[in-house]
Amino acid sequence: MLQATIQYIVFPLLCGAFTLGFIRLVIGPTLPDRIMAFELVSTSSAGIIVAYAVSSGVPVLLDVASVWAIISFLSVIAFAFYIERWRGEP
């Protein structure tokens, strides 16, 4: 039951979130839109890693997900500093 739930409900929903984030990443009119879309993409990929850890029974993948979250936070902060020092159309 758990395998079927993960394979037929959880993975499609997470991949849908990933795809919608990529749509906003492509069509986003300004740079902060793209950064928020990037944050959602990285969060949903961390969710995919967590769901795969439950599905395959490998708890080490949790470390991968936590490092992934840390790196996405640092990259968003770096992008914020980058916008602060940037000139041009938003």
Added chain:
Amino acid sequence: MIEILICLLMVIGAFFMFVAGLGLVRMPDLFLRMSCSTKAGTIGIGALLLALAIYFADFGVAARAVATIGFIFLTAPVSSHRIGRIAYLVGVPLWKYTVADEFKDAYPPDACKTFGQECAIPDMNAPD
């Protein structure tokens, strides 16, 4: 019984993540998009990690999962506040039906000079 709880938590987490993506695409404004994606994405990843902590039922795994939940709950508001403030100061347009703009007179035109550095936020109306 515990399997049903795990299934429910994982479906709730994935559903909230999907709602975050939907709000990110459908909302009309950067700030509304940010509100949707940050809150729903945070609760989604929190529910998924809680399901993982219940599934493995191991102290090390549960401690790391709870630490990751705490880290995400602390850092998602920080990063979205950072992006939102900078986006407002840079001049990202608001939605045309926005009624409250309490940030309008809060900053002088040279707001970033208070940090003792050259003002780097561009003036969108100045001829370059």
